[in-house]
Amino acid sequence: MTATNTIRVIVNGNTYELFKGTGAGQISPSDCLAYTLRETLGLTGTKLSCGQGACGACTIIMDRKAVLSCNILTVECNGKEITTIEGLRNPRTGKLDPLQQAFIDHNAFQCGYCTPGMIMTSKALLEENPHPSEEEIKQALSGNFCRCVSHYHVLRAVKSVAEERG
Ligand code: FES
Ligand code: FES
Numbered sequence: 046m047t048a049t050n051t052i053r054v055i056v057n058g059n060t061y062e063l064f065k066g067t068g069a070g071q072i073s074p075s076d077c078l079a080y081t082l083r084e085t086l087g088l089t090g091t092k093l094s095c096g097q098g099a100c101g102a103c104t105i106i107m108d109r110k111a112v113l114s115c116n117i118l119t120v121e122c123n124g125k126e127i128t129t130i131e132g133l134r135n136p137r138t139g140k141l142d143p144l145q146q147a148f149i150d151h152n153a154f155q156c157g158y159c160t161p162g163m164i165m166t167s168k169a170l171l172e173e174n175p176h177p178s179e180e181e182i183k184q185a186l187s188g189n190f191c192r193c194v195s196h197y198h199v200l201r202a203v204k205s206v207a208e209e210r211g
Pocket of ligand 1: 092093094095096097098099100114115116
């Protein structure tokens with residue numbers, strides 16, 4: 046197998062070497078990253094809903110930006126650094142990320158299907174802008190849709206983390 050037949054990605058700090066092809070466990074040219082994360086790597090925290098870039102459920106962080114993983118082909122991800130919802134928990138202490146805890150504390154989800162995407166979008170926002178205004182939070186989350194809870198619960202959760210940072 047030559048190097049051009051492989052895709053190397055770092056996901057949640059772990060390096061994976063994926064092989065292009067159509068066999069079991071291989072990456073076909075049409076596989077989107079959300080599919081690969083879920084079905085090849087077993088990271089089912091990332092949700093796949095519309096599959097068309099319209100709902101935000103599949104949001105992950107790639108090279109420090111929130112991106113829609115259903116809109117990205119895995120074969121284009123060689124060398125990328127990716128964080129999924131599974132990567133937010135502190136690996137040493139097992140403690141949830143403050144955003145994960147805030148979503149629990151503020152009842153910011155019901156079925157939870159949209160929640161990983163909401164949290165990853167919020168995480169990328171706070172990394173880039175630790176003290177966003179309410180408008181900036183709403184703007185950042187405008188592509189993340191939820192059928193269950195009021196977005197005000199989500200807003201309160203994200204704001205609480207920004208405020209805790211002082
Ligand atoms: S599943 Fe990717 S935006 Fe809806
Ligand atoms: S909590 Fe159910 S879709 Fe958002």
